[in-house]
Amino acid sequence: MRALISVSDKTGIVELAKGLTALGVEIISTGGTYKKLKSEGVDAIEISELTGFPECLDGRVKTLHPIVHAGLLAMRSKPEHMQQLKDLGIETIDMVIVNLYPFKATIMKEGVTRDDAVENIDIGGPTMLRAAAKNYQDVAVVVDPRDYETVLTELKENGSVSLETKFYLMQKVFMHTSNYDTMIADYLKKERGDFSLPETLTMTFEKVQDMRYGENPHQQAAFYREVGKQVGSLVDAKQYNGKELSFNNINDTNGALELLKEFTEPTVVACKHGNPCGVGSADTIEEAWTKAYNADKTSIFGGIVVLNREVTAEIAEQMKEIFLEVIVAPSYTEEALAILCEKKNVRVLELKDIEVPQKATALDLKKVNGGLIVQTIDSKLIGDELKVVTKTAPTPQQMEDLLFAWKVVKFTKSNGIAVAKNKQSVGIGPGQVNRIWATKQCFEHAAELIGEDATKGAVMASDAFFPFPDCVEAAHEAGITAIIQPGGAMRDQMSIDKCDEYGIAMVFTGMRHFKH
DSSP states (O other): OEEEEEOSSOTTHHHHHHHHHHTTOEEEEOHHHHHHHHHTTOOOEEHHHHHSSOOBTTTTBSSOSHHHHHHHHOOTTOHHHHHHHHHHTOOOOOEEEEOOOOHHHHHTSTTOOHHHHHHTOOSHHHHHHHHHHHTTTTOEEEOOGGGHHHHHHHHHHHSSOOHHHHHHHHHHHHHHHHHHHHHHHHHHHHHTTOOSOOSSOOOOEEEEEEOSOSSSTTSOOEEEEESSOOTTOGGGOEEEESSOOOHHHHHHHHHHHHHHTTOOSSEEEEEETTEEEEEEEOSSHHHHHHHHHHHOTTTTTTEEEEESSOBOHHHHHHHHTSOEEEEEESOBOHHHHHHHTTSTTSEEEEOTTTTOOOOTTOEEEEEETTEEEEEEOOOOOSSSOOEEOSSSOOOHHHHHHHHHHHHHHHTSOSSOEEEESSSBEEEEEOSOSSHHHHHHHHHHHHHHHTOTTTTTTOEEEESSOOSSTHHHHHHHHHTOOEEEEOOOOTTHHHHHHHHHHHTOEEEEOSOOOOOO
16 A cells, blocks of 8 residues: 655644554655655655656646556556556555645735745645545545544554545545635735626635534534634634624624724624614713613613723623623723623623724625525715705704714614614614614614603614605604605605605715615
8 A cells, every 4th residue: 555645734744654654554755745754764755756757846846747646546446447557567546645735824924925825826736636536436535634543543443444434535625625726716816906706706714613503403503714814803803701602693793893893983882683772982982881781771681792992890890780692892901801701601702903894895695595695795884975955954963973873774684774862872673674664663662762752852864765754754753853864765855845844854875775
């Protein structure tokens, strides 16, 4: 039996080679791997000795040779294949242990050049892996050091690697080479500055963790991260306390973080089931927390809270009094962290670059039965300009609150309505099948949770235009003084006229924010 070993990641390779040699396996190796094995006392044959052809072109050509690939691809069950090998004086290769040039590690380095990246595109390695994997019934091919022990154990116990294991290893090879090629293609696309949606879409992600279950207990789930640097993303958060994040925790927390990134002043966002339930901005993070909490003391129970300033002991003491699933902040004082970690079930996460937004070119993916719908993320807030369309213009304070409410409604499920006053959400109406229901629900919740006068003097935001003036009428009854909405309905003038009748200021953004 012969094994060809050529690895960039040399984890465990000496132990594997020694184990194979002890079982009578002949080792063939290349370049740095050959030197490493020889230095550790492993008897090995250099690849050029096998092929009779020297490595050339700075090592670019080593294993790309018929003696290697015929030895891998010959089907032992076909007499004509074996006769051809005999006629050509070629011996079979029964095992391949290969991992590839570190392309990912190269492109992750600061200041990496295109030449460096291209030079770390492996050619011979993937070719050997694919050849061996195609002939899996005869060749055991190992790309992952975590599989070394399995292969050695089977060889020791059975004298061969089982067909089932070979098939499993074959699958891993093609997953690995697919991942590798996708990283290269993605790098080259970005290097060209090409941010269009491609004709064929291939993406690669790395598993962060398996989850206990998905959206519901009967569903399997796992958390994956994109390859590359992910600044300000949940995948880079440091967890101090609590169980692993669940599927719903991650989904809800991500939504809360994306809303938080719209704000620069001290802001707290509370989220429940993918919708904001309380948002507050202020001069201090303590005041912002109070606003967010008081906006909806009921829904915040069991919810997600994200903050864009350090959590102090004062805030931690208040948080401790309620049940929260997840807390995320850029930092915590030592005292605050100690207080929060007293509750074993709350997941306490630190995300240092919490304010960094996603790149505008990032993709939003939604799986549908039999396909995938893809769009760039909703990275903008308003259109070309804000346009006051009523006789009454909003005051500076009202405009500040209108923009606050507009940010909140952007991340509220459609049809969505958000009401705000003094940079505090006082009512949120998410996910209704028509806009008037969302509006009335928003007002009803505000009255129930904060008080009958909660909406008096407040402003209102709608994620899409008003098809009828009924929402303006409801707003007037609730005491709303200004409205922000995209505009663009055929009956816009009816809503504008109704606002003028009631003395309500209305602003068009020229941009809608559907969230389905």
